[in-house]
Amino acid sequence: MRLSRHELLFVALGAALGAIVAYAAEAGFVVRDGAFPPFVIVLLGLGLTELLIGYAVGRSPGTLVSMPARFLAFVVGVCVFLLGERYI
Numbered sequence: 001m002r003l004s005r006h007e008l009l010f011v012a013l014g015a016a017l018g019a020i021v022a023y024a025a026e027a028g029f030v031v032r033d034g035a036f037p038p039f040v041i042v043l044l045g046l047g048l049t050e051l052l053i054g055y056a057v058g059r060s061p062g063t064l065v066s067m068p069a070r071f072l073a074f075v076v077g078v079c080v081f082l083l084g085e086r087y088i
Contacts, residue, residue: 003072008069010046014076015076017046018081019084050070
């Protein structure tokens with residue numbers, strides 16, 4: 001399956017969100033073992049971004065990004081978070 005340009009940008013956004021959450025966890029803003037885990041922040045960030053972009057474009061959010069691209073963006077975001085937390 002080939003990903004389109006906007007789906008690749010969504011995956012890159014997932015990686016950026018993972019890096020931001022890793023930096024926030026290192027700075028102490030996000031607690032790793034808290035009641036609200038960091039991977040949920042990545043997931044909610046991706047969802048809210050898709051909703052906002054869908055609203056701005058005027059299309060249904062479910063039609064903007066395919067499900068494999070969503071899974072890939074989430075997995076890449078969590079992996080960047082785990083690696084970033086280790087190396088930051």
